[in-house]
Amino acid sequence: MAAVRGLTAVALRVVTPWHGSRLLAASRGPRALREVSSSSPEAGEGQIHLTDSCVQRLLEITEGSEFLRLEVEGGGCSGFQYKFSLDTVINPDDRVFEKGGARVVVDSDSLAFVKGAHVDFSQELIRSSFQVLNNPQAQQGCSCGSSFSVKL
Template identity: 45%
Template sequence: MTGISLTERAARRINEIMASEPEGSMLRISVNGGGCSGFQYAFDVDRTRQDDDLLIEKDGAKVVVDEVSIQYMEGSVIDFVDDLIGQSFKIENPHATASCGCGTSFSL
């Protein structure tokens, strides 16, 4: 158990996005090197789940995280926000020591 979880808002938005995608699609979140703080989150639609992927499900929404990215996201909460700067997924990561204003880049 990794403790990565989805909020109801995130699950609702993922279900809205997947409604227009092919059957069996899910949201893939990965952590890559780069961004303005050292690491950045990538969000993609994927129809393939690898054997070592973590599957997170809530209210019918499915998110997969690859094995390497899990270590950077342990204990994180995936949320969806709709504010003045726009709509986006936001990851509240307890291990991030700094993050940028866009919310998709962080450092450890």
């Protein structure tokens, strides 16, 4: 078992239909960081899916305990915006999504706005960036790709 800033990690193997992706739920207690199988009620709709290009890029840019944090903040041209950053601290209300050794962490408040979405890495001539695709919680997005409005 490995300790993660006051949390205990429990290593379990779960087979899911998402090519080796796993969902970890962070909470306090002896089984603080636990995997949730895709057939459990906690997975499914609350799942964040990582594309192969996202996994590949994260493996290239992260070191050690680093992971990609996805947050949703108020602002942007459509009301809400996605914010990506590299982080090393897992908070008690975080959900950890892992695929192929790459991790994306989303806090519980932000997860309500992105559950069921895909996190991708796109490389174009004018920019390279992580982005949220196919967000079932978004009513519409902006052409900037980082702003959206939610379904009511």
